[in-house]
Amino acid sequence: MTIEENIFKRYLPDFKKLKDYGFIKNNDAFKLEKLFKDNMFKAIITINSKGSVKAIVYDLENNDEFLPLRVENNQGKFVGEVRVAYENLLKNIRDNCFSKKYYIFPQSNRIADLIIQKYANAPEFLWKTTPGTGVFRNPETKKWYLAILDIDRNKIQKNKTGLVEIALIKLSRENVEKRLKQEHIYPGWHMNKKHWIAVILDESLSDNEIMELIEESHSFTIKKS
Known part of the structure; x- marks a missing residue:
């Protein structure tokens, strides 16, 4: 299960709240680019009409995707700090733009x-x-x-x-x-x-x-x- 799936697995988006938060509608999805971790990283988050959340996180120093974020057994201190900062960003979006549902499916x-x-x-x-x-x-x-x-x-x-x-x-x-x-x-x-x-x-x-x-x-x- 991805970081995004775990955080949003029992939540449904309110698309009006997504727009108010800063998401931009693009065809059948909503998209947000957000800096975090002292502006060292950028998350590009996409939410489709079914509420599925996908994201890519970039290391701006190298201008490349930050793949260590996705390695569960990578327990390095810096990677852990980036993961926590990213999860907090997602939780903020969830708490402001999503409503709780009972189940996943x-x-x-x-x-x-x-x-x-x-x-x-x-x-x-x-x-x-x-x-x-x-x-x-x-x-x-x-x-x-x-x-x-x-x-x-x-x-x-x-x-x-x-x-x-x-x-x-x-x-x-x-x-x-x-x-x-x-x-x-x-x-x-x-x-x-x-x-x-x-x-x-x-x-x-x-x-x-x-x-x-x-x-x-x-x-x-x-x-x-």
Whole structure:
């Protein structure tokens, strides 16, 4: 994950605020050139219409890209100072021009919004060690019916890698057996696999299909009369 991806991974840009900050619109993207670290370095930052942030950092003394910035195991003092100054610049842009979103990927955020509309129930982020894990639970019974979290794809799809977000959904044992025969549905990761399934939130299943599964899961949390 790049420096930019890490800092902006759960944020969405406000394009009006970007213009007010000094970004210039160029075709389908916004661009900013900014000096930092005592004007020794220049960052050229580009944000596209989907909110993806890319940047090149130049060492102005050599008039060349400062590649040590991108080497994670480069722990030299000066490189570390440049990296901190650059990260602070990005965080300032983020705090002034971006709004927080719950998750990294579009379908994850759409599902969260649909749940909020249907059940008036926002995700709870309970663990500092896994800040991307949001749990949905019925406020009356405190029972979980959904968790959305980010993992490496190879945790549930062997021989494939890359960051993904998954939905963990509770179903009846009979429905778990039936659903696992379908494409794009997997055994629950880190959960009781007799009762939980996992769905990768990468558009493999439609929002409606996922919400149908969540409705069944939510039904288990309702207080019995």
